[in-house]
Amino acid sequence: MxxxxxxxxxxxxxxxxxxxxxxxxxxxxxxxxxxxxxxxxxxxxxxxxxxxxxxxxxxxxxxxxxxxxxxxxxxxxxxxxxxxxxxxxxxxxxxxxxxxxxxxxxxxxxxxxxxxxxxxxxxxxxxxxxxxxxxxxxxxxxxxxxxxxxxxxxxxxxxVVMSEGYIPSNYVTGKKSNNLDQYEWYCRNTNRSKAEQLLRTEDKEGGFMVRDSSQPGLYTVSLYTKFGGEGSSGFRHYHIKETATSPKKYYLAEKHAFGSIPEIIEYHKHNAAGLVTRLRYPVSTKGKNAPTTAGFSYEKWEINPSELTFMRELGSGLFGVVRLGKWRAQYKVAIKAIREGAMCEEDFIEEAKVMMKLTHPKLVQLYGVCTQQKPIYIVTEFMERGCLLNFLRQRQGHFSRDMLLSMCQDVCEGMEYLERNSFIHRDLAARNCLVNEAGVVKVSDFGMARYVLDDQYTSSSGAKFPVKWCPPEVFNYSRFSSKSDVWSFGVLMWEVFTEGRMPFEKNTNYEVVTMVTRGHRLHRPKLASKYLYEVMLRCWQEKPEGRPSFEDLLRTIDELVECEETFGR
The missing domain is CATH 2.30.29.30 (Pleckstrin-homology domain (PH domain)/Phosphotyrosine-binding domain (PTB))
Structure with a gap:
């Protein structure tokens, strides 16, 4: 040297x-x-x-x-x-x-x-x-x-490299979420309701996580206790606060302030110091994700069918039977076997390349297709709790209002991403959303309605056509847009807050077309506040330009969630 x-x-x-x-x-x-x-x-x-x-x-x-x-x-x-x-x-x-x-x-x-x-x-x-x-x-x-x-x-x-020298990384302020991603206990984009679901599922004394607060740039510690404490829920949510002094310090208990969030967590692992219990057991969403699957096989979107293992049947949909499977005997996936004559396969295969690029935490990920044999297979992310509609119906009476609102927030986040990428769903409804093990709701089958070959489903005069989720410009003129998706989202919100009831359940499609054209709208669900119902009505404005964008809707729903977190249930 x-x-x-x-x-x-x-x-x-x-x-x-x-x-x-x-x-x-x-x-x-x-x-x-x-x-x-x-x-x-x-x-x-x-x-x-x-x-x-x-x-x-x-x-x-x-x-x-x-x-x-x-x-x-x-x-x-x-x-x-x-x-x-x-x-x-x-x-x-x-x-x-x-x-x-x-x-x-x-x-x-x-x-x-x-x-x-x-x-x-x-x-x-x-x-x-x-x-x-x-x-x-x-x-x-x-x-x-x-x-x-x-x-x-x-x-x-x-x-950490700093312009004035080197300091140990654990002393760097954990203010920015980028600095926390390395820690098992940090759960990005997890709201109060999801945190409680995860903590309840683990059911361990002192189970905890750090998540993004409803106030941008701040963090909350969510903590679960099985013994003692006020109330019966067992959950406590502590905002991580900042001192007014310079340099800033962070604390949960004012007498115990530290220079970084990881230091706070480490201290309270050993000392309750004002919390209902010590931070004993980190609860995380990390490590449970499906594989990174781009480039599985022949081309970026083509999967080798010999690498798929077929397991139990999950159900059947528009295109055929859906099974739980594994890729390379390791990663769980959902495999749709496309029934012959159910879809326009050539058009879909071409579009699959585009659809695979749509990647968002609130969209069910399309991993690829198997087109080298018949039937063709569509391979997607596996969602443990299945269809949102069935999830709601099977658990009626067990949801709090903020849990229902959180479901709507999940769907709205996924739809805002599709809107931002100029992608139209065309068939948004609770039946086309899925729920994972952690209770996160994700939008599924986006854009797939274009490839259906069933005349009853694609024609507004057909018995299967989803008239009850469609705005006038769709059932009259087949004019789809992000604003027609917004109308459908309003109906999905109604489904969620009625815990899975059928919209216009006593009316035929023909009757619904007449009623909606004359200005009739779905009634306010009992679980929906007056303000939340006003959000639904905004989605159901007759003219598309009168409806909000998903960006606007997401901002409104985020504000509602923040009120829930700030003022309690």
Whole structure:
């Protein structure tokens, strides 16, 4: 090592896959970092041949690579990435300490570069797409915020690069949610109702989680106790508060303030200090997600049917039988076998490529299709609790109003994403939403109504046509838009707050068309407040331009949820 060398170590380099079809390989290289260049050599230090180099001034991002599935096809198991020009170099270190050392030193050397990325891709580019967001262009914008002054979070001795030096990462303020994602107890985008469902399901004394508060930028600790405390619910929700002093500190109990949220949690794991019980057992939504499945097989959207295992039947829908299955005997998925003549297959297969790119926590993820045989299969995310309509009907009388409102909020979030991406559902109803193990509701079968070949379902004169969920411009002129989806969402809200009743249950489709055209609307459900019913009525304005957007609806529902959390049930 010469005097200019900052770091030198034998690491493993992955081929850069500059073309989507390029084969992958992994080769040992001697990496040498200096102030001006990162160079890699073939062979040992005493006899080495330079294979490539990266100008330090051209590096845009250095960060660890998240690897949820844990499959690393070489002996070094700790990957990090160096993004430069139009390429990403993936390097594999032999230990977390080695990886931290390289990431820290590289970040220090690039901190004055003027081309640092705002966002990056936290997972690998593989099989022609990024495994984090499934974007299929090498130059696609990143999907997660990149913080140059935040260290890798993979080991206990990680450090954070700061302009004035280095400090242990556990002392960095946990104010931003990005800093909390590494912790098992942090549940992003979980509201009060969902938190209580998760804590009740675990049913463990001192079960807790940290979640986003209804007030943007703040956090709440939700805590469950089986013994003692006021009231019978067993749930307590504590806002994490900030001191007025500088530097800011955070606390649950005013006498015990700390510089970061992780420090608060660590303290209260051992001391109740004013809480109803200690924080004994972290409850999490992490680690329960379905696999990252883009690029399963032949093409980005094509799945090899030999990799699917068929299990029990879940039910049947418009297109055929739906079964629980497993992909590669490991990940649970739902598999729809498409009945011959049930759908326009060619059009759907072409559209599947677009639909797979629609990725949101409140949409049931389409993973891919099997088109190499008949019947074709559609493979999607598996939702443990099934259809929302049945979920409501089977548990009538057991929902609080805020749980019902939370269901509507979930659906609205998914629909706002579809609206933002100019995608129309066309058949939004409780029967076309599914519920997962944690009680999260997700929108399913978006856009699928276009491919139905059943005349009764596609014609407004047909007995199966969902007239009771449709606005006048749809049953009169078949004019679909995001605003027609808004009307359907109003009906779905009505379904939720009646716990699964049929809209206009005593009327035929023909009668409903006449009633709606004359201005008749569904009555206010007993469980819906006057203000909530006004939201439904806004969805049912006769002219599409008079209806709110899903963005407006989501803002309104978020305000209602916030009132619920602020003032109690």
């Amino acid at each position: 010469n005097f200019n060398t900052i770091l030198e170590e034998i690491l493993i380099k992955r081929s850069q896959q500059k073309k989507k079809t390029s084969p992958l390989n992994y080769k040992e290289r001697l990496f040498v970092l200096t102030k001006s260049v990162l160079t890699y050599y073939e062979g040992r230090a005493e006899k080495k041949y330079r294979k490539g180099f990266i100008d330090i001034s051209k590096i845009k991002c250095v960060e660890i690579v998240k690897n949820d599935d844990g499959v690393i096809p070489c002996q070094n198991k700790y990957p990090f990435q160096v993004v430069h020009d139009a390429n990403t170099l993936y390097i594999f270190a032999p230990s977390p300490q080695s990886r931290d050392r390289w990431v820290k030193k590289l970040k220090e050397e690039i901190k004055n570069n003027n081309n640092i990325m705002i966002k990056y891709h936290p997972k690998f580019w593989a099989d022609g797409s990024y495994q984090c967001c499934r974007q299929t262009e090498k130059l696609a914008p990143g999907c997660e915020k990149y913080n140059l002054f935040e260290s890798s979070k993979c080991s206990s001795d990680s450090v």
